[in-house]
Amino acid sequence: MSTAPSDLDDLHVIIPAGGAGTRLWPLSRAGRPKFLLDLTGSGRTLLQQTWDRVTKLVPPERVHVVTGPRHADAVRAQLPGLTSVFVEPSPRDSMPAIGLATAVVLARHPEAVVASFAADHVITGEDRFADAVAQAVRTARTGAVTTIGISPRSPSTAFGYVESGAPLAVDGAPSARTVVRFVEKPDEETARAYLRAGTFSWNAGMFVTRADVLLGHLARLQPTLHAGLQRIAAAWDGPDAQTVLEAVWPSLTRIAIDHAVAEPVSLTGGIATVPGRFGWDDIGDFAALHELGVSGDTGVVWVDADGLVRTTGGVTVAVVGIPGAVVVQTDDALLVTTVEHAQRVKEVPAALAASGRTDLV
Amino acid sequence: MSTAPSDLDDLHVIIPAGGAGTRLWPLSRAGRPKFLLDLTGSGRTLLQQTWDRVTKLVPPERVHVVTGPRHADAVRAQLPGLTSVFVEPSPRDSMPAIGLATAVVLARHPEAVVASFAADHVITGEDRFADAVAQAVRTARTGAVTTIGISPRSPSTAFGYVESGAPLAVDGAPSARTVVRFVEKPDEETARAYLRAGTFSWNAGMFVTRADVLLGHLARLQPTLHAGLQRIAAAWDGPDAQTVLEAVWPSLTRIAIDHAVAEPVSLTGGIATVPGRFGWDDIGDFAALHELGVSGDTGVVWVDADGLVRTTGGVTVAVVGIPGAVVVQTDDALLVTTVEHAQRVKEVPAALAASGRTDLV
Structure with missing residues (x-):
């Protein structure tokens, strides 16, 4: 019944589904994180959209x-x-999460390629996404840890960047290049320089790699973490899986895959990149949601104002004199801000937590 | 049982209770106007506060x-x-409303003094209010239509002004002066000049006058209106009261007491004023409500923001990055604006009415 392309027979997809999305409060909560929400009004949550996208490939x-x-x-x-x-x-950050799934997949399928895609990103242009994944898988088979870098639309300071170098001449992956370096979120001037250079892409955390290659890097760079993951994977299909998981997990190093593998391996030329020319957004805050063109409630009365209004319905909203207004209401909370201040929304759940109102966080 | 001061035995108080207060949408509605609301959170509506205040006098x-x-x-x-x-x-504006009550009072009490106080103003300092009323009544008994002018706190452009002239030397009313003129809402420069001059007060629409004097002015200045009011008053205590009222009312001139009597009579020196040194506000909009120090909801999370939040309860509100925010929620509507734009709130019910959503107006 599968319609998955036969040339991705060795591909396993890992979806790390974590992260609360505190800048999207009050929609996102600790108990109802961003990936479980239908933020775009599509009728499918971000997790479900991710599932729909990857089950066309595997x-x-x-x-x-x-x-x-x-x-x-x-x-x-x-x-x-x-x-x-x-x-x-x-929660132990992304490397233990991706490493655990990778170790278990590797134990079952020694030739497997794994691809990691976040559960809470929005992607448009599925054909281009599929093409990028196919090129990344072919590149990964050569032994490179391969990242799909997003072609930047703007000099964003909200993302880390990947600088690409020489073409790799991988068969079936004409766009693959080596990665020169990963860089953290830049200031605006630097971001503009990256955009002009044309060799930088946004790091969307999409890694495609042979399972054995990733575990090999881990064994070398993070031996304790690697050993712990191996212990869990060895027990995974047996009766002691849960016991071993719970015993070992707290000892695993808390580290992101970028710091554990991508950055150090890039220094020795082991990372490749293929360009992602599809639409992508991590919907980091309400400004991003607004920029995506999500219209929100209808019937809003705007007087010298515009922006994003989202309520649970049944209430007529009027906004007067506030361009870029963001008004978001749930059953128990109401946020009022502007797209300009969207990044600071994370301070609200922080303040609520600090004052003991954890039910609202 | 009355505790009313014996020297106000001839005083009748008229409370015109009209006006929707469209700049206070969504709290105020056509069917739930400002005077019926407890805007200040005192536990008493503005009408009830007015009642409490005047029933200490009469x-x-x-x-x-x-x-x-x-x-x-x-x-x-x-x-x-x-x-x-x-x-x-x-609705026929304030002169027919006040004139009707005055004509009926006059028919029953030929010596009566009437005082008109709006149903939807906030007053603090009741002793000072009582003193101003007492001085105004004594002045009115001399035959002057007497207005209580509010000592201005600021060069407001939201109110009309009353310019006072020479002292009148009324017994028991040492502060009474003649009125030189009434002026419409000024621009800011003019308002500053008024404040500096020290002879201008805010026109709060508080008129105190002998009933026969007011009706005399009306007979001369608005004879048709006067005749109509006399017809209604003559029938008022008989069986045809309602029939006559409904027959005559639509023919009455629609005019404010300021234009019908106060302004023309001031030209011939017939208007007096006594200063109102009490706290006064007509709560014209949410900026005024905020300025009154009405705190609104507790538990609001302010991040780089302040202002006025008022909900029906049960919802935690967070405001991020909007100084002077105004957030007002009722069961069916939510207003988001700033104190700076509070005057424009009246455009919201206008827009709703224009689009046929009269249930929200």
């Missing part, structure tokens, strides 16, 4: 979601076709 | 409320002690 049984215990039930409920869920006992 | 049976048919039941419900309600068949 059959459902080769999709693995890594999430926290608080969200495992919601993940299963949203994805009835999902067969593989890894429940992290506690 | 017994309840000498208080007369003039209102529209849509609000008569609510007025009676809010003021159980009220015995005299005049229901205008349609």
